[in-house]
Each structure stands twice: as structure tokens, then as C-alpha cells.
Amino acid sequence: MTASNDIAARSRRDDLAARALRICEERSWHIAAAESLTGGLLADSFVRIPGASRVFLGSAVTYDIHAKAGILGVDADLLDREGAVHPQVAMQMACATARLYTTLPEYHGTVVGLSTTGVAGPGPDGDKPAGLVYIGISLPCEGRTDENVVEAQELHLSGTREQVRLETVEAVLKRLNALLDRSV
Numbered sequence: 001m002t003a004s005n006d007i008a009a010r011s012r013r014d015d016l017a018a019r020a021l022r023i024c025e026e027r028s029w030h031i032a033a034a035e036s037l038t039g040g041l042l043a044d045s046f047v048r049i050p051g052a053s054r055v056f057l058g059s060a061v062t063y064d065i066h067a068k069a070g071i072l073g074v075d076a077d078l079l080d081r082e083g084a085v086h087p088q089v090a091m092q093m094a095c096a097t098a099r100l101y102t103t104l105p106e107y108h109g110t111v112v113g114l115s116t117t118g119v120a121g122p123g124p125d126g127d128k129p130a131g132l133v134y135i136g137i138s139l140p141c142e143g144r145t146d147e148n149v150v151e152a153q154e155l156h157l158s159g160t161r162e163q164v165r166l167e168t169v170e171a172v173l174k175r176l177n178a179l180l181d182r183s184v
Helices: 003-026 041-047 065-072 076-082 087-102 161-182
Strands: 030-035 056-061 111-118 132-139 149-156
Touching: 003 030, 003 041, 003 161, 030 041, 030 087, 041 056, 041 161, 056 087, 065 076, 065 087, 076 087, 087 111, 087 132, 087 149, 111 161, 132 161, 149 161
Parallel strands: 030 056, 030 111
Antiparallel strands: 111 132, 132 149
């Protein structure tokens, strides 16, 4: 990737993050993340934007499989059976990070949970190929139901370890913006 491509990609991620922050602020929503393979890059995409603290609450980097279970409460049996690279793990991570903040009264029912889990490479992780990634998103219910809207998306990315990590962040931001547009 050339320097000009890097700058364009960063600008695209900044625009997506700024848009998501603006929409969430208009709705009095907040954003929290649980990250594995992105290791804080998703949080960085938000905190790079001036004023992000009005919306972005934080990120738990749970790179270790035991941290996913112990800190986030991801089902340990699921992790033992499937490993960390699985759509249900991504959904549970997204729900868990939202739940961590909704225990505070000022954030009850207003937290968007985001998650990333996958194999950045350079090689496979057991039977999971490099570039296999799952992102999870949990949106507040807004009174439509008692349950948050939760989804996982499977990605098949290629490139260097760093490219996979950055493309994962961009995919989360794109999907979040698409869901925010639909939930109006």
C-alpha cells in the first residue's frame, strides 16, 4: 500500500467514525468496544475525532481467550468448543461491552456495543485462516423491543497483518453507519 493510499484510507476511517459519533450524539447514544485482533485500533478510530468523549465510552482489549470469558463474560464453553474466531463470540463480545456500561444509570439503554475477533495473520490459527474475521454490533432497542439489535458479520480479508487489522476497523465503521441509517 502506498503512502497516498494509507492517507486516503485513514481519511475514510476518520469520516466514518466522525459520522457515527455525530449520529449517536444526536440520538443521545454512546459507543463502547470490545476488541481482540484490532487491539485498540477501533478505539483509536473514535478518539482521533475531536469531541469523541461526548459519545465514546471506552474499549476493552480482550486479546486473550480467558479475558474474553473472565472480563466480558463470553461463554467459556463456546470458547472451548469453537475458539475465539466465531460469530457467536463476536455477538457476545458486542453485547457484553454494551452491558458493562449500561450498568451505569446515565448510560442505561443508550450504548452501542462493537466487537472484533479474528485471525490477523500472517498465518492461520489452527483451522481458521488468516483474514477470517467476525465483527459484532449491538444497537440499543429504542423501545421497539426489550432486546438490543445484535448481529455478527463474517469478513474474509487479505493483506498483511496490519492491513487486516485496519480493514477490520473500516468494516466495523461502515457496518455501524449502515445500521445507524436503517434504525432511524
